[in-house]
Every structure is written in C-alpha cells, then in structure tokens.
Amino acid sequence: MEALIAPEYEELRESVRALVEKKISPFAHDVDENARFPQEAYEALQSADMAAAHVPSEFGGQGADALAVAIIIEEVARGCASSSLIPAVNKLGSIPVILAGNLDQKEKYLRQLAEGKGFSYCLSESEAGSDAASMKTKAVRDGDGWILSGSKKWISNAGFSDFYTVLASTDSSLGAKGITAFIVEKSDPGVSFGAHEKKMGFRGSPTCEVYFDNVRIGEDRRLGEVGSGFALAMRTLDHTRITIAAQALGIAQGAFEAANAYAHERKQFGKAIFDFQGVQFMLADMAMQIAAARQLTYLAAVKSERSDDDLTFYSAACKCFASDVAMKVTTDAVQILGGYGYVSDFPVERMMRDAKLTQIYEGTNQIQRIVMARHLSDL
Ligand code: COS
Numbered sequence: 001m002e003a004l005i006a007p008e009y010e011e012l013r014e015s016v017r018a019l020v021e022k023k024i025s026p027f028a029h030d031v032d033e034n035a036r037f038p039q040e041a042y043e044a045l046q047s048a049d050m051a052a053a054h055v056p057s058e059f060g061g062q063g064a065d066a067l068a069v070a071i072i073i074e075e076v077a078r079g080c081a082s083s084s085l086i087p088a089v090n091k092l093g094s095i096p097v098i099l100a101g102n103l104d105q106k107e108k109y110l111r112q113l114a115e116g117k118g119f120s121y122c123l124s125e126s127e128a129g130s131d132a133a134s135m136k137t138k139a140v141r142d143g144d145g146w147i148l149s150g151s152k153k154w155i156s157n158a159g160f161s162d163f164y165t166v167l168a169s170t171d172s173s174l175g176a177k178g179i180t181a182f183i184v185e186k187s188d189p190g191v192s193f194g195a196h197e198k199k200m201g202f203r204g205s206p207t208c209e210v211y212f213d214n215v216r217i218g219e220d221r222r223l224g225e226v227g228s229g230f231a232l233a234m235r236t237l238d239h240t241r242i243t244i245a246a247q248a249l250g251i252a253q254g255a256f257e258a259a260n261a262y263a264h265e266r267k268q269f270g271k272a273i274f275d276f277q278g279v280q281f282m283l284a285d286m287a288m289q290i291a292a293a294r295q296l297t298y299l300a301a302v303k304s305e306r307s308d309d310d311l312t313f314y315s316a317a318c319k320c321f322a323s324d325v326a327m328k329v330t331t332d333a334v335q336i337l338g339g340y341g342y343v344s345d346f347p348v349e350r351m352m353r354d355a356k357l358t359q360i361y362e363g364t365n366q367i368q369r370i371v372m373a374r375h376l377s378d379l
Contacts, residue, residue, distance in 0.1 A: 005067070005298065012068055016075035019048055025079035031204035032082065032350050035196070037160060038204045041076070041083030050076075052090040052113045056098070059110035066239065066304040070246035070297060077250025078257075081354035082204030084250060086118075088243040089157045089205075092362075093119030095236045096165045096181050100224030109163055109183060118161030122152035122184075122210055123233055129154075130367050132167075133176040133230055137212065139168040146170075146222070148182065148190075148215040154361070158208035159193040162186050165236075166212070167229050176230040181223035190215035201353030238312050239304045241319035241362050245297040248319075248326035248358040249290065255326075255333035255351040256286045262337050262346070273336070282336060286329045293322040313375040320368035323358035330355040 023044035031038045045051040054069045055061020064072070069091060077084035090113060097109050097119075113119050128135040137150025148168055155164075164184045171178030184191060194209035224232050260283055263274035273279050300314040308314075330352035334341035341348050359365050 009067060009071055013071050013075055015048075016050065016072050017078075019044055019050075020076055020079040024076060024083050028080035028083070028204075028347065029344070029350070031080060032201075033344065035198070035203040037206060038080060038083040038086070041080060042086055045076070045083070045086055046116045049114075051086050051116065052094070052119070053087065054091050054098075055094070055110050055114040059106055060114040061110065062114075065301075066242060067298055067301040070242055070301045073243050073246040074250040074253070074297075077247040077354075078254040079250075080204070081247060081251050081351070082202050084247050085156055085202065085205040088240070088247060089121070089161070090119050091243055092121040092156075092236065092240045093161065093163065093165050095239050096121075096223050096232050097183070099235055100181065100228070100232050104220065105183065105223065112162070117163060118157050119163045119165070120155055120157050120161040120210075121236070122155055122164050122166040124152060124154045125150070126153045126209075130364060132233065133179065135167060135169055135179065137166070137168045138172070139170050139180060139182060141170075142216060145216055145218045146182065148184065148212040148217065150212055152210045152212075154197070154207055155210050156205055156207055156361075158210050159186075159206055164191075164210065165223065166210075167233050170226055170229075174227065177227050179229040179233070180226050181229040181232050182217060183221045183223060184212070184215060184217060188215050188217060200356060201350070202357050234312075237362060238315045241315040241368070242297060242300045242304055244358055244362045245293070245300065245318040245322035248322040248355065249293050249297055251351050251355050251358070252286070252290050252293065252322070252326040252329040255330040255348050255355075256283070256290055258346060258348050258351075259283065259286070259333035259336040262340070279336060282332050286332055289325040289329060293318070293325040297322055310375070310378040313372055313378050316363070316368040316371040316375075319358075319362060320365045320372070323355070323365060326355035326358055327352075 024041045027040045053062040053064035057063035073084045139146045139148045166182050166184045170180040190213040192211045197207040266273045297318040300318040303311045333348040
C-alpha cells in the first residue's frame with residue numbers, strides 16, 4: 001500500500017508519528033492508569049491542526065480527506081488509543097453538519113470545531129443500542145423551535161465537547177422515518193451529564209450519559225429535513241466506521257511492534273524467543289493480518305471521499321475486519337510477552353483492553369455483518 005498511495009500521505013504519517021512519540025505516547029500509560037482525559041494529546045493535536053483535520057478549508061479547517069484523517073487516527077492510536085478518539089469523535093459528531101447542515105450551521109459550528117471546540121454524537125440510548133431506530137428521546141415542536149427530552153448513553157467525550165449532534169424522535173408513529181437530527185450545545189439550559197463510565201479500555205476518553213431535560217432549541221438547530229435523521233445517522237456511520245478501523249489498525253500496529261521487539265530481546269533456552277518458529281509464525285500472522293486490514297481500511301477511506309455506491313459495505317467491512325484483527329493481534333502480543341504481557345509495565349495489556357471496544361462501538365461486529373449482508377448487491 002505504501003507504494004500505492006501518494007507520497008504526501010507517507011509524509012503525513014511521519015509527521016503524526018513524530019508528534020505522537022514526543023507528545024502523546026509518553027502520557028498513554030498515565031492516562032489509562034488514572035482514567036484521565038489526555039489533555040496533552042488534545043493540546044498537541046489542536047496545535048498541529050489534527051484534532052479536526054477533516055473540517056473543510058472554507059470553514060477554517062485543514063480540509064484533510066478521509067485517507068489523511070484515517071492515517072492521523074491510526075498513528076495516534078498506535079501510541080494512545082484514548083487520544084485517537086479526539087479526532088475520531090470530532091469527525092463523528094460533525095459529519096452530520098457536513099452532510100446535511102445549511103451554510104449558517106456550517107459557518108458557525110465547523111469553524112468553532114476547527115478552533116478547538118469538541119463535537120460529540122448522540123445516537124445510542126440505554127434501551128436503543130443496535131436497534132438505534134427504537135430511540136425514546138423526543139423532540140416536540142414548540143412555536144418556532146423544539147423541546148428535547150430524554151437521554152443518550154455511551155457518549156464519547158461527553159462533557160468535554162461543546163457541541164452534540166442529537167438524534168431524536170419527532171414522530172414515534174413513523175419509526176425510523178420519524179427521527180430528526182439536531183445540534184445541541186453543552187451550555188443549553190437543561191443539558192447535563194452523568195458520571196464517567198468505568199471502562200475496561202479507552203479509559204482516558206470520558207464516556208457519559210447525556211440528559212436533556214426539556215431543552216429548548218430554535219429551528220436553526222435542526223439538521224436536515226424533519227424525518228431524515230435516521231438515514232443521516234446511518235450515512236454518517238458509513239463515513240466514520242472507517243475511523244474506527246483506522247484506530248483498530250493503530251492499536252494492532254502498536255502491539256505488533258512491542259511484541260516483535262520483545263521477541264528479539266527476550267532470551268530463553270539460550271536464544272532469543274524470536275528464533276523459535278512458533279513465535280515467528282505468530283508474528284508473521286500478525287503482520288499479515290495488519291497489512292490486509294490496512295489495505296481494506298484505506299480502500300474504504302478512498303470510497304468515503306468519493307461517496308461510492310458500495311461505501312456502506314466497505315465501511316462496515318473494514319471496521320469489522322480491522323477490529324477483529326486488533327483483538328487477535330493484541331491477544332497474541334500479550335501471549336508473546338507472557339507474564340510481562342499481563343502486567344501494566346508493558347503497553348500490550350492496555351492495547352488488548354482498548355482493542356475490545358473497537359469490536360463493539362459504532363455498531364457491534366454482528367451489526368456490521370448485517371449491514372454487509374444487506375449490501376452484497378452493491379458489489
Ligand atoms: N445510508 C442511507 N440511508 C440508510 C442507510 C445508509 N447507510 N442505512 C439505512 N438507511 C435508511 C434505509 O434506507 C431506510 O430507509 P427506507 O425505508 O426509505 O429504505 C431507513 O434508513 C431504515 O433503515 P433499516 O430498515 O435498514 O433500519 P433498521 O432499523 O433495520 O436498522 C441497522 C439497521 C441495524 C443497520 C442500524 O440500526 C444500525 O446500524 N444499528 C447500529 C447502530 C450503531 O452503530 N450504533 C453505535 C452507536 S453510534 S457511535
């Protein structure tokens with residue numbers, strides 16, 4: 001793939017990698033250990049214009065294409081998965097504005113996002129996870145605006161982000177066709193946040209419930225047509241599941257490198273454990289799976305940029321494949337390190353815990369297979 005993609009992407013990779021090694025990786029252990037927000041990463045990414053590089057240049061952003069954003073996320077995740085959620089969540093929260101926002105909304109919200117405000121995405125609820133269309137949060141017309149009530153669960157960077165794309169039912173009798181998207185601001189009266197979830201991995205990224213207690217917002221906060229919200233939410237995921245694949249890829253790459261280095265240093269029975277063919281086969285499989293995941297992820301990123309007809313399939317496929325690879329590779333990395341892999345002195349146990357979430361969020365891998373199966377005729 002390196003030979004197939006334009007040199008500027010490899011230059012981008014090198015510059016992100018240098019930034020991550022200097023300003024993000026050194027804090028990854030502490031961020032995980034203390035379940036604290038990766039402030040150093042946020043500042044480093046923001047000052048390098050990489051926290052929301054996807055924002056188009058006419059709204060003050062870098063206008064980075066989907067492949068460039070995937071490479072940024074991959075490289076950040078290689079050092080610290082929690083930190084890679086900063087650019088990933090900002091893209092997830094704001095893609096609905098890019099796809100369906102009017103000029104005023106784009107000017108107001110994308111510009112502030114480029115300047116450093118966070119943007120989260122509120123789709124899931126406690127009783128509406130895989131079955132996203134069964135959401136109960138509702139928006140009721142009130143004069144020239146709307147009143148939102150309900151709650152959203154598992155919201156990444158909740159409380160940190162200033163802006164939220166919120167999907168709400170505007171006509172429950174219409175099911176998926178009765179859902180509408182809105183922009184909600186953290187400072188809107190009636191918005192509040194629950195306690196941080198105590199997670200297995202991605203412990204540096206705050207995940208909270210978001211509550212809407214009769215939040216009154218104007219018509220200028222509606223994104224797209226009334227009733228078009230569910231399709232917009234799904235189109236958004238078509239573009240952003242690729243960022244989760246990129247994240248999984250970075251986690252896998254980080255674990256592979258740690259295991260490979262360890263296998264060359266660690267001596268047992270008088271030689272490096274790399275010299276045992278059983279270990280070589282494990283590392284060869286890891287490298288092969290990562291290479292395949294990278295090809296699929298980058299291909300999906302190119303399809304996202306072109307909005308190809310088969311994007312839905314490829315986006316689900318790369319998220320599913322790369323996250324399964326990340327789980328396998330990180331588990332094998334822990335195995336290669338043996339007892340040292342199971343303690344937090346080495347990063348691979350953190351990477352294994354982080355990898356697990358990539359199989360679950362932005363749609364479980366079971367849902368990805370349903371999505372792929374429904375889009376086989378696009379191929
Ligand atoms: N692009 C555009 N429109 C889409 C779409 C897409 N990718 N996917 C679905 N739609 C549209 C459909 O076309 C349908 O409209 P029509 O009836 O006019 O055709 C409407 O949305 C409803 O779609 P569907 O009938 O497929 O909805 P389901 O309730 O069966 O749900 C799944 C489909 C399971 C795929 C969806 O609920 C899903 O992705 N669930 C997981 C949610 C998720 O990823 N959550 C993670 C949290 S977000 S970080």
